[in-house]
């Protein structure tokens with residue numbers, strides 16, 4: 574007899590799972606209309622302009638993995654670099670909220686989400702409201718350039734998701750790293766496909782004295798997992 578299907582989102586309310594399925598389908602439909610130039614040609618500003626009305630959501634399997642990893646590590650304070658319409662944020666919020674419930678004792682869950690484009694931020698909020706208080710209630714959305722918005726009010730970060738244009742990966746990491754607790758996890762998307770764009774980030778993270786251990790996970794286009802293990 575075949576075993577039951579895998580269940581990475583076991584326990585998540587059905588209405589949130591169906592919102593996630595719908596949003597992933599919308600994102601994939603948009604992406605099927607895009608080509609490589611849309612993602613890379615013309616520099617940062619041009620890419621941002623073309624992506625202003627696009628989801629470009631983290632793929633479902635990666636998002637489910639991130640959810641499981643955040644649950645496994647008990648992450649309560651999570652930073653998301655690149656929120657767009659808020660799909661991956663839903664997974665992060667579900668994980669942080671579940672971890673806070675399990676920890677008990679009034680532990681607070683917080684997902685610091687970041688988005689440059691006000692219209693994208695508005696759409697993200699609408700998706701979170703549709704999920705309900707369990708999701709919307711733990712998200713602290715900061716609208717604007719994250720190089721500014723992450724400077725304040727950030728403590729004891731357990732988990733950082735880098736799902737952002739590659740030139741922003743290292744600057745973001747350098748803002749967040751001083752706030753990370755030992756054992757904090759950093760996930761960066763598409764590190765095989767966009768290895769050139771990530772060159773400065775990967776060189777920094779993989780240098781022998783970085784304090785991070787690093788591994789590329791075999792998801793489509795690569796998913797870099799780094800764990801902050803400073804000597805002291």
Ligand SMILES: C[S@@+](CC[C@H](N)C(=O)[O-])C[C@H]1O[C@@H](n2cnc3c(N)ncnc32)[C@H](O)[C@@H]1O
Pocket residue numbers: 621624628629630631654655656657658659660661662687688689690693717718719720736737738741
């Ligand atoms: C790949 S998308 C994020 C997708 C999202 N994580 C998801 O799974 O739904 C990257 C987002 O980063 C935003 N972004 C790019 N540069 C930024 C910056 N400097 N500050 C804040 N947001 C930025 C873009 O507007 C874009 O919406």
